[in-house]
């Protein structure tokens with residue numbers, strides 16, 4: 001054997017070996033095919049013809065191999081002269097394990113390639129294939145995460161959890177905002193998801209491939225805000241950097257600038273911001289040159305800007321400039337029907353970090369519904385996280401587990417001490433009934449069949465009552 005190898009050059013040997021092994025491979029494999037130097041099919045056996053569903057081999061001969069087998073890499077083998085010993089090829093929703101070898105003439109020139117389908121049924125290769133699938137999934141997830149990171153956003157519209165009419169209206173407006181390149185003003189209490197929504201709007205908009213830059217106006221000292229926004233020219237003031245320092249406007253150029261807590265912006269900067277938005281250009285600190293910028297502004301605030309205008313602390317012209325499309329985000333206490341789905345989503349997210357699978361019972365959700373949620377969804381997340389860390393029930397959160405961690409202050413008063421005026425019995429009963437229905441719907445996470453069961457009435461009666469209430 002060794003002498004045989006010594007006597008021949010490599011390409012002749014390869015050809016002889018292929019020729020020697022060919023009948024055995026053709027017999028044992030699920031299909032065999034040969035192509036010429038131009039990667040056109042010169043031969044295909046019966047089993048491969050059947051596997052590909054070609055009917056007759058004559059239909060394939062002479063055609064470019066990619067026209068018949070779109071994912072084949074035979075042209076690559078012909079081109080490079082390098083064999084592809086093992087590969088998984090997708091064809092028509094099947095996964096085929098294939099091997100491809102170059103084929104040489106006597107002078108060592110490549111004249112074509114042959115390929116064999118080693119397996120068309122992946123059963124014997126299950127461990128290998130599941131590893132391949134897992135790697136494929138990991139790759140897809142990593143690509144997605146990378147794309148998000150490149151965009152600078154963590155959230156998309158699906159991350160704004162909620163199916164209540166109020167949440168659906170928020171999402172409808174967000175989609176509208178994403179489709180139009182106009183300023184958006186998000187209004188909502190702290191923790192209601194203003195940043196989630198701003199990122200989501202950016203990632204659905206045409207600016208998605210450009211940067212998303214967020215700046216929290218309230219977190220930056222007043223004297224640094226201008227530099228933060230518009231950047232600094234080299235040597236602008238004593239001690240300033242010799243290099244140009246870009247501001248948030250330049251960093252967001254082409255993309256979206258998220259101005260969080262815009263109501264906290266001092267009046268002089270409001271004037272400069274207005275100019276930048278009107279003119280589409282900025283003037284870095286210490287520079288006498290203007291720089292053109294193209295940013296879409298999404299502003300957010302938890303403050304009442306109209307009241308601030310009335311008292312003179314917010315410019316009305318800036319308000320109208322920012323408020324082309326307004327999206328009010330309701331506080332959690334006004335969309336308690338979303339508590340169940342929010343808990344599920346938040347517990348899944350928290351669980352990933354803590355390595356615990358958290359679940360909340362219907363009674364647990366009802367316990368949460370009794371609280372006022374001044375910190376909204378951020379506070380809900382904290383409460384669930386505390387309950388999960390302190391819980392002893394393997395991640396099951398029932399009412400007791402919730403009450404243990406729910407702040408007492410801010411609880412809705414269960415009964416009020418002030419005497420209530422006496423009202424007609426019918427009205428009092430209707431109110432009590434409406435409250436019971438609302439509580440049942442919250443406990444049943446919006447599922448009307450389950451709510452009816454909890455109330456001990458039929459589904460149709462519940463529908464009747466709901467129709468009367470609306």
Ligand SMILES: Nc1ncnc2c1ncn2[C@@H]1O[C@H](COP(=O)(O)OP(=O)(O)OP(=O)(O)O)[C@@H](O)[C@H]1O
Nearest residue numbers: 159160161189190191192193194195196197377378
């Ligand atoms: N609708 C929602 N669905 C799922 N998670 C949400 C939702 N809204 C908010 N969150 C979560 O609540 C937390 C606070 O959200 P976010 O920072 O967007 O609120 P915010 O309104 O911008 O708050 P602030 O005004 O204090 O900056 C985040 O952890 C976010 O993931």
